[in-house]
Amino acid sequence: MYALEINGLAKTFKGKKFKSVEALKGLHLSIERGEVLGFLGPNGAGKSTTIKCLMGLIRPSAGSAKILGRDTASADARKVVGYLPENPAFYDYLSAEEYLRFVGRVHQVPAPLLAQRVAEMLKLLELWDARKRLIRSYSKGMVQRVGLAQVLVHDPEVYILDEPMSGLDPIGRALVKDIILDLKRRGKCVFFSTHITDDVEKVCDRVAVIDKGELLAVDRVENILQRGVEGYTVYVTTPDGHSEEVYVEKAALQSFLQQTVSAKQVIEKIEPRRKDMEAFFLELVSK
């Protein structure tokens, strides 16, 4: 059984005044437990629409999806998911501590465990000092951190996160990356949308690229990066002690290394030069 399974998901927004928008055109995608999948796409690609369908917030025009074998149209599926919306808005007149307790109770976390989990999450997301303040007094980044804390507090199996790094400073972004990697180590499934290729490169096992409601590619991140290798920078030291840096085309590496060894040069380091995830993404989307 897959952690998350999407079968032919389609969504057309029907407008009266405006033209209909075919936001999703039949998506198929499966994700395993212990896997982190980055859902990468430009603005308006259909990322949030997919996520809203998965969370039962909007009804797909066709197709279906399952979370741990439970149909996403049923409330059952939502019990096993932690969901972070794109622009989270919480009860302004609750404090972060009260709100996390509320979320835990909704998910029927037993009281002693809940008190412990709430404290852990407040500390993890650096909200401990502000825990008694009303959420309405929080900055944008703090609200995003509350969003992440409420995703984690009931320790679900599957995580659906709509742009989890959005609105966070570099320290916050690094923290979110660590949290996602920790979830993966604990065998959880994480599906997160983003338009930032670096986030995908750093934490994802696989990436699914979406544009105009269609999946353009689904592949392992390491495969994409490996395929993108165009050549190598080789750092050598010559017999008279000079350091040199030479760019070598991919196909010429073998013979270059043989020549270097026979010239009694020392190879200090070999670094691949590759097209990164951003180049891959831009190439796909501009097609």
Ligand SMILES: Nc1ncnc2c1ncn2[C@@H]1O[C@H](COP(=O)(O)OP(=O)(O)OP(=O)(O)O)[C@@H](O)[C@H]1O
């Ligand atoms: N309620 C709606 N009514 C009509 N069109 C909609 C509605 N919601 C989304 N759309 C359209 O569906 C398409 C996909 O939108 P969606 O919000 O899923 O994109 P996204 O990939 O999440 O973009 P972003 O990165 O900008 O958040 C867009 O063309 C958008 O205008």
